[in-house]
Amino acid sequence: MSDDLNRLGLLDDEDIELDEAALVLACLDHPEADPTGYWDELDAIEARLDAIGADAETAVERADALAEVLAGEYGFGGDAKTYDDPANADLIRVIDRRRGLPVSLSILWVALARRLGWSADILDVPGHVLVLIGREAAPVIVDPFAGGARVSAERLGALVEAAAANGPAVTHVAAMPNRAVLVRLLQNQASRAEAAGKGRRALDLYTRMTVVAPDYAHGWWERARLELVDGEVAAGRASLGAILEITRDTVLRQRVTQLLAALSSD
Known part of the structure; x- marks a missing residue:
């Protein structure tokens, strides 16, 4: 990087x-x-x-x-x-x-x-x-x-x-923070790469996203998902652990904790 x-x-x-x-x-x-x-x-x-x-x-x-x-x-x-x-x-x-x-x-x-x-x-x-x-x-x-x-x-x-x-109702339209704009740009690239069957390329882009926006949980989740698909279990665990460090979302935390437990039992 x-x-x-x-x-x-x-x-x-x-x-x-x-x-x-x-x-x-x-x-x-x-x-x-x-x-x-x-x-x-x-x-x-x-x-x-x-x-x-x-x-x-x-x-x-x-x-x-x-x-x-x-x-x-x-x-x-x-x-x-x-x-x-x-x-x-x-x-x-x-x-x-x-x-x-x-x-x-x-x-x-x-x-x-x-x-x-x-x-x-x-x-x-x-x-x-x-x-x-x-x-x-x-x-x-x-x-x-x-x-x-x-x-x-x-x-x-x-x-x-x-x-x-x-979809869900939209109550207002707001200006995007600069970091969110960069996340949007990377998300566009990553989703298109994965749709084209280029998983490694998508993983690289989500990795960049976690560097640019380290407090953005979605980037870490997508990075972990693709790392696990790629067989990089240790890297996937580390990315999931990063989510627990940055989010207070109870639903997401429970989801991550359950996945980490399943990985540990494998």
Whole structure:
């Protein structure tokens, strides 16, 4: 595991720079790549955004500047044709292809807005990811996957209602902490890898998740599950033990304790 990844796991949430973190994760899969060119690309986009949005004061004006630069000039948009392509959650490949998933594109939008000191957050909307520009004074919600299209209150409500019809009721939509965004990015990669029959790849991604977000029990559970499938019993026990160290969820603790007892009796 790289030193950069380990350092990322030790940062306070507010100190995480989303573009830097996503690039660190991508570089793990491209050891031959020189990240300098990608930093230069992001710096160039920032400079162009600074020029276009120099006079942007309102959330609407800033959202328009982001759309003009990222979607209009640089061509970033959602990959609807090959949505499940792993490249869509890999920031290096997203920059190369100008295509990505909602979460990877939202990372770019939010990171570049924050570089200019603009308020921007990623919203965890059921079944989707959106970006909130501004906060108190007339904030704007946009969809980077759709080129920065404005999302009305009615459209947001429809997304929440649709999710409620197919699962637990959603009472509110909140901004995601930076670490949760990275977990979402890794989860996208891991679930697609496992669906493609690449268990070892999925295990690597869940291992990264436990380094980036060591207090996130789900990552440890999935890591333990795949370690046990792979016959790595000692590693699986250690991952299960980590869950007991970080969670107070009584149901989960009981589940982990029962599994550890079963492993001990084997």
